[in-house]
Amino acid sequence: MAEFTMELNDEQKEVRDWLHGFAADVIRPAASEWDEREETPWPVIQEAAKVGIYSLDFYAQQYFDPTGLGIPMAMEELFWGDAGIALSIVGTGLAAVGVLANGTEEQIGTWIPQMYGDAGDVKVAAFCSSEPDAGSDVASMRTRAEYDEAKDEWVINGTKTWATNGGIANVHVVVAVVDPELGSKGHASFIVPAGTPGLAQGQKFKKHGIRASHTAEVVLDNVRVPGSCLLGGKEKLDERLARAREKAKQGGERVKNAAMATFEASRPAVGAMAVGTARAAYEVALDYAKTREQFGRPIIDNQGVAFQLADMRTSIDAARLLVWRASWMAVNGRPFTAAEGSMSKLFASETAKKVTGQAIQILGGNGYTREYPVERMHRDAAIYTIFEGTSEIQRLVIARTLAGTPIR
Ligand SMILES: Cc1cc2nc3c(=O)[nH]c(=O)nc-3n(C[C@H](O)[C@H](O)[C@H](O)COP(=O)(O)OP(=O)(O)OC[C@H]3O[C@@H](n4cnc5c(N)ncnc54)[C@H](O)[C@@H]3O)c2cc1C
Secondary structure: OOOOOOOOHHHHHHHHHHHHHHHHHHHHHHHHHHHHHOOOOOOHHHHHHHOOOOOHHHHHHHHHHOOHHHHHHHHHHHHOOOHHHHHHHHHHHHHHHHHHHOHHHHHHHHHHHHHHEOOOOOOOOEEEEOOOOOOOOOOOOOOEEEEEOOEEEEEEEEEEEEEOOOOOOOEEEEEEEOHHHHHHHHEEEEEEEEOOEEEEEEEEEEEOOOOOOOOOEEEEEEEEEEEHEEOHHHHHHHHHHHHHHHHHHHOOOOHHHHHHHHHHHHHHHHHHHHHHHHHHHHHHHHHHHOOOEEEEEEEHHHHHHHHHHHHHHHHHHHHHHHHHHHHHHHHHHOOOOHHHHHHHHHHHHHHHHHHHHHHHHHHHHHHHHOOHHHHHHHHHHHHOOOOOOOOOHHHHHHHHHHHHOOOO
């Protein structure tokens, strides 16, 4: 029986310090420039590839850390550096996880290396699920994949939106409807390589925050991919659909629970990103409050300022603990009986929005300018309450889990 500890082990501390060094020396100094440019920071991704941070190996090592803390620790440090650049570095991981979770060994071996490229020629990947009329309501997705048996090809038609790296990716993982009768259980994921006829980038969004991260529409117009691009393969899909039809007749509980467990396991990673941004803004505010003098003393000597900092730090630490708990539960296969993954994402993302706003207040006029990083951090923080399920959807999931009512 392992002893209970709240401390990272030596190996984790070493990785954390290494990531922190990269975030402080490479990411943070580049943050303002790429935020203004609103372009993918290819040189920074390349730098991350050179040192081994932008690679499947690194991701897998953290993912399989038996304590569950590898991924949250990595996310917190990278996003402490800068959220937009960090998302450009970890965005490929979201698509890679889609392939790792559903792909065959052959698909994993073929496609994941093409998602990352190599240090001399880095590539990125995109995960395309959201659509203009299917955001929170994933089940209303319309993008359709139909099987052309004669050619053993899938024909995909539809428009995806909000895809991180959409259109600039070397590999797109596209979720599409294969059986409209089954709602979200009738979806399947496909690999669509760059250059496939009919695949095009739609509009690129000009965003409020995380502006270094590319977000765009992806249009699929009679896109044809070989049968081998269906993640998991046709036989497994047919079995899964048959099971889902059977379960649907019986109420569908087991299928629902499996899908929910996947979300609960991935949401703490977004919570950890939010903790990174919140901590970054808090640190700037703390330093500023200690050095800025008004009325002949540092502003932190005013209880009104010091109490804000106390609340900020307390919320950040509480958020991290919720994130770590959910990550530990996921890796140890503990059931999420109170939607603890959603809880961690909800609390950490709302904390990041609040704390970055408080940081602006503590910096006064300076906080409101682009001379200081907290206004950027505040713009960046707003994304955490939106993507990977909005705060309202997290509350819905938690409430329905507590009430014991089905989660669609
Ligand atoms: C920068 C960025 C990057 C993204 N990256 C990706 C990506 O890589 N891949 C991808 O597939 N998607 C991505 N997304 C999409 C993201 O996951 C969606 O924006 C999100 O799920 C919300 O969907 P929506 O924008 O359509 O909002 P809606 O679903 O239209 O929601 C609008 C509002 O209504 C509320 N609402 C909706 N339903 C309910 C309800 N039942 N109860 C209470 N309130 C409700 C929501 O909480 C929200 O406040 C990204 C989004 C952004 C902004």
